[in-house]
Amino acid sequence: MVGSQLAGNLLPRDLHPLAWWVWALGLAVAASRTTNPWLLLLVTAVVVHVVVSRRSDAPWALAFRMYVYLGLTIIAIRVFFRFVFGGAEGTTIILRLPEIPLPVWAAGIRLFGDVSAESVLGGLYDGMRLATMVICVGAANALANPKRLLKSMPSALYEIGTTVTVALAVFPQLAESTQRVRRARALRGTGGSRFEVLRSIVVPVLEDALDRSLTLAASMDSRGYGRTGSPSRASRRITGTLMATGLVGVCVGVYSTLDGTTPALLATPMLLAGLGLAVAGFVVAGRRVERSQYRPDRWRAAELATALSGIAVAVAMFRTSSVDPTNLNPSLTTLSWPLLAWPPVLAILVGLLPAIATPPPAPPHVGLDDMPDDAPIPARSS
Amino acid sequence: MIRFEHVTVTYPRRSEPALRDVHLTIGEGELVLCAGRTGAGKSTLLGAVNGLVPHFTGGRLEGRVSVDGVATSSRPPREFAHLVGVVRQNPLAGFVTDTVEEELAYSMEQLGVDPQVMRRRVEETLDLLGIAGLRRRALRQLSGGQQQRVAIGSVLTAHPRVLVLDEPTSALDPTAAEDVLATIARLVTDLGTTVLLAEHRMERVVPFIDRLLFVEADGTVTDGEPATQLRRTSIAPPIVELGRLAGWDPLPLSVRDARRRASTWRDGLIPPPPAATDTEAPATLEARGVVVRYGPKVAVREVDLTLAAGEVTALMGRNGSGKSSLLWALQGSGPRHGGSVGAGGHDPQRLTRSQARRLVGLVPQDAADLLYLESVDAECAAGDVESDSPPGSCRTLLDAFAPGIRDEAHPRDLSEGQKLALVLAVQLSASPRVVLLDEPTRGLDYLAKRELTRTVRALAATGRSVVIATHDVEFVAGVADRVVVMAEGEIVTDAPVADAIAGSPAFAPQVAKVLGSPWLTVDQVRTALGVA
Numbered sequence: 001m002v003g004s005q006l007a008g009n010l011l012p013r014d015l016h017p018l019a020w021w022v023w024a025l026g027l028a029v030a031a032s033r034t035t036n037p038w039l040l041l042l043v044t045a046v047v048v049h050v051v052v053s054r055r056s057d058a059p060w061a062l063a064f065r066m067y068v069y070l071g072l073t074i075i076a077i078r079v080f081f082r083f084v085f086g087g088a089e090g091t092t093i094i095l096r097l098p099e100i101p102l103p104v105w106a107a108g109i110r111l112f113g114d115v116s117a118e119s120v121l122g123g124l125y126d127g128m129r130l131a132t133m134v135i136c137v138g139a140a141n142a143l144a145n146p147k148r149l150l151k152s153m154p155s156a157l158y159e160i161g162t163t164v165t166v167a168l169a170v171f172p173q174l175a176e177s178t179q180r181v182r183r184a185r186a187l188r189g190t191g192g193s194r195f196e197v198l199r200s201i202v203v204p205v206l207e208d209a210l211d212r213s214l215t216l217a218a219s220m221d222s223r224g225y226g227r228t229g230s231p232s233r234a235s236r237r238i239t240g241t242l243m244a245t246g247l248v249g250v251c252v253g254v255y256s257t258l259d260g261t262t263p264a265l266l267a268t269p270m271l272l273a274g275l276g277l278a279v280a281g282f283v284v285a286g287r288r289v290e291r292s293q294y295r296p297d298r299w300r301a302a303e304l305a306t307a308l309s310g311i312a313v314a315v316a317m318f319r320t321s322s323v324d325p326t327n328l329n330p331s332l333t334t335l336s337w338p339l340l341a342w343p344p345v346l347a348i349l350v351g352l353l354p355a356i357a358t359p360p361p362a363p364p365h366v367g368l369d370d371m372p373d374d375a376p377i378p379a380r381s382s
Numbered sequence: 383m384i385r386f387e388h389v390t391v392t393y394p395r396r397s398e399p400a401l402r403d404v405h406l407t408i409g410e411g412e413l414v415l416c417a418g419r420t421g422a423g424k425s426t427l428l429g430a431v432n433g434l435v436p437h438f439t440g441g442r443l444e445g446r447v448s449v450d451g452v453a454t455s456s457r458p459p460r461e462f463a464h465l466v467g468v469v470r471q472n473p474l475a476g477f478v479t480d481t482v483e484e485e486l487a488y489s490m491e492q493l494g495v496d497p498q499v500m501r502r503r504v505e506e507t508l509d510l511l512g513i514a515g516l517r518r519r520a521l522r523q524l525s526g527g528q529q530q531r532v533a534i535g536s537v538l539t540a541h542p543r544v545l546v547l548d549e550p551t552s553a554l555d556p557t558a559a560e561d562v563l564a565t566i567a568r569l570v571t572d573l574g575t576t577v578l579l580a581e582h583r584m585e586r587v588v589p590f591i592d593r594l595l596f597v598e599a600d601g602t603v604t605d606g607e608p609a610t611q612l613r614r615t616s617i618a619p620p621i622v623e624l625g626r627l628a629g630w631d632p633l634p635l636s637v638r639d640a641r642r643r644a645s646t647w648r649d650g651l652i653p654p655p656p657a658a659t660d661t662e663a664p665a666t667l668e669a670r671g672v673v674v675r676y677g678p679k680v681a682v683r684e685v686d687l688t689l690a691a692g693e694v695t696a697l698m699g700r701n702g703s704g705k706s707s708l709l710w711a712l713q714g715s716g717p718r719h720g721g722s723v724g725a726g727g728h729d730p731q732r733l734t735r736s737q738a739r740r741l742v743g744l745v746p747q748d749a750a751d752l753l754y755l756e757s758v759d760a761e762c763a764a765g766d767v768e769s770d771s772p773p774g775s776c777r778t779l780l781d782a783f784a785p786g787i788r789d790e791a792h793p794r795d796l797s798e799g800q801k802l803a804l805v806l807a808v809q810l811s812a813s814p815r816v817v818l819l820d821e822p823t824r825g826l827d828y829l830a831k832r833e834l835t836r837t838v839r840a841l842a843a844t845g846r847s848v849v850i851a852t853h854d855v856e857f858v859a860g861v862a863d864r865v866v867v868m869a870e871g872e873i874v875t876d877a878p879v880a881d882a883i884a885g886s887p888a889f890a891p892q893v894a895k896v897l898g899s900p901w902l903t904v905d906q907v908r909t910a911l912g913v914a
Contacts (some may be wrong), residue, residue, distance in 0.1 A: 147480065184751035186715040187744050188808065189736035189768045203754040207794070212475050218438050219476030223537065224463030224492035292494050294487030295501070 017144030026310025067138020071131030078127030090118025242281030249274020316347030418597030467537025527558025673720030
């Protein structure tokens with residue numbers, strides 16, 4: 001009985017996008033609590049493992065690499081800046097560069113000069129923390145179809161969701177028509193100044209984009225987009241106020257939860273109150289929308305497990321930070337190898353759960369063998 | 383079902399109305415073709431059915447348009463989504479979602495259809511249109527014919543009573559077009575859907591239709607039986623012209639009808655002399671083993687092609703068979719991964735862009751991409767500068783191709799045929815020996831195509847080689863000397879026009895289907911009959 005249900009749960013399908021986002025944000029929050037390089041590397045490893053075992057072949061999934069590169073760039077920039085703009089905090093000088101004297105008005109900024117191991121390490125840890133968070137967000141993007149996420153937004157936010165969808169649809173077309181016009185432009189030779197050449201590309205591309213947007217808008221309209229009946233002014237004002245106040249509450253709440261120094265009174269109650277208001281706003285706004293959804297993503301056991309594992313990692317990191325802060329934020333005043341304690345390691349390993357407990361992704365949209373022979377080849381940047 | 387009551391549509395800043403006093407009724411389950419010259423107001427008529435004109439386009443609509451008793455003036459187009467399904471010219475530009483299945487469901491989601499019903503209708507529509515195998519595919523990766531069928535399906539799922547189609551087959555190869563038309567005919571017979579469609583290439587649609595609306599140049603609309611209407615319209619498919627020429631009454635509308643009529647009549651015709659092939663003509667371009675590939679996909683596979691001076695070559699083949707890639711590779715500005723191309727003793731790929739276009743000129747599929755200035759005059763002047771030719775030479779060419787275009791006219795306001803003529807003039811001001819045209823007939827009506835035929839023949843008469851990539855067999859029959867058919871990046875046929883298309887079931891023009899080989903065009907018959 002339990003076995004057969006489990007088998008049904010694990011049939012290949014796409015997980016609810018929100019579950020992936022909760023999981024990824026949980027790991028990102030956990031990463032934000034520590035600068036211990038071992039723990040950060042462990043978080044990254046967990047994220048990469050889950051992405052590799054559960055991503056599909058869809059285009060958005062292939063972008064994960066970009067997030068990893070972005071993370072590495074962040075680390076490099078952080079460290080590089082410590083070399084350029086003064087890195088003399090601490091006593092272990094590892095590099096002596098000539099200092100470039102700056103005029104009086106730039107007092108407080110140092111260019112080059114002595115570089116200490118402490119400050120370089122500080123930059124490295126800091127960069128690693130940011131990079132890990134970026135990679136976590138990248139994982140959510142790679143695992144969850146961003147458009148499906150927009151679709152599962154509350155119906156009150158439907159308009160915003162659709163606007164974003166249309167923008168997302170028009171944007172790649174812009175790149176495509178730029179390429180097409182540039183190719184066409186070459187057929188007229190290379191006469192004229194730089195400005196002329198630029199104009200000869202920009203004008204047709206913009207005309208094209210405008211035409212396409214109008215066509216799309218006309219097509220959406222004639223297919224019934226926005227048949228919601230116009231809401232009364234009063235109800236619109238009520239929803240607006242509820243949502244705005246709620247979101248401000250949520251922001252303040254999240255900030256005070258993450259920042260350990262703000263009074264605890266502000267944190268949880270503020271978060272809850274904000275959430276409550278926002279939900280009320282959604283409910284009021286959602287009531288006037290008459291629309292249905294085709295094959296909505298369902299929230300099942302695998303989704304629950306994924307989301308909970310993310311939350312568990314975050315919560316566990318909060319708990320351990322009050323027990324053993326030195327291990328989470330290794331000291332920079334006395335240089336030593338950062339230590340690793342068991343509790344946070346085990347906590348982070350909980351994040352691996354989705355790699356086992358979720359169904360594999362549904363087969364991709366296009367198999368290579370059933371591609372039509374005239375499929376437009378995705379544009380490659382040369 | 384659809385009623386137009388004394389409808390006049392005037393767009394802002396136009397003195398003449400686009401539609402003038404249109405008064406007609408279209409009944410339930412009728413298949414009606416709307417024809418007329420380019421820019422005559424067909425799209426306005428179609429757009430007025432669900433209120434996109436004037437709610438979306440602007441302009442003023444006098445009179446009353448109603449669908450199923452509901453006036454379009456009373457509510458916005460979106461409130462007609464359950465009644466009228468609209469499929470526009472370029473399906474890709476109208477797609478809102480990413481995959482076939484989501485696109486089919488979109489209209490229903492907007493209408494708030496119950497999820498269970500939605501699921502069922504999507505499955506039914508997938509089967510009805512024969513696209514079940516494509517359900518999870520990305521829309522951008524479908525072929526043109528598949529996209530067109532998905533676009534039709536995406537409005538059908540809302541179960542509209544009326545279907546409005548603007549040029550559903552203009553971008554499709556002959557076989558894909560037949561598929562789409564068969565689908566439409568099936569909807570009319572099986573579901574009783576009222577269909578209103580506009581189409582330039584009337585020859586394929588005319589046999590199916592119940593009525594023909596003809597939009598005259600002044601915006602008035604005549605309405606009647608296809609056979610009576612076609613007796614006097616300014617544009618007509620070849621089969622009708624043949625019928626007019628032979629004096630058949632009633633006019634045959636399908637190839638079958640005409641063939642029955644022609645069985646005794648054609649015996650009196652003296653067959654045209656076989657076209658003289660000039661084997662002595664010097665080669666203007668020689669390509670050997672041309673290869674073009676995109677990643678793992680080979681678009682052009684070791685193609686050899688020699689073009690002779692004064693020869694017009696038609697390049698045919700289904701969508702995606704490598705025609706465009708080959709043209710771009712021959713011109714030198716597109717990718718080429720192997721083989722050699724020689725024109726005038728040089729490889730165009732090794733020359734600068736300006737030098738290459740003096741050897742080989744290419745007019746791309748979206749010809750308007752080449753235009754970027756505010757007036758025809760400025761475009762012509764720029765063309766002269768780019769080609770280092772004396773001022774005024776581009777304008778002279780333009781006047782030869784399409785006389786009477788005003789200097790200060792904005793290129794975007796020109797008709798499709800005039801735009802094409804302008805781009806052709808700009809490209810020819812560099813006086814290349816080889817001219818390549820990629821899909822030039824898209825959006826051209828019969829008269830504009832006749833103009834283009836004249837222009838192309840005149841170019842060939844000056845010793846140039848012309849290559850035209852096209853799906854339009856009737857156009858090919860009238861203009862080409864030689865036909866090259868490509869499939870999967872290889873050349874499968876390379877023969878004189880009469881041999882290549884007359885015997886082919888997919889490519890035979892209507893006159894060949896009626897009279898048999900070697901007849902190809904109405905003009906040949908006209909000459910044979912000695913009618914001026």
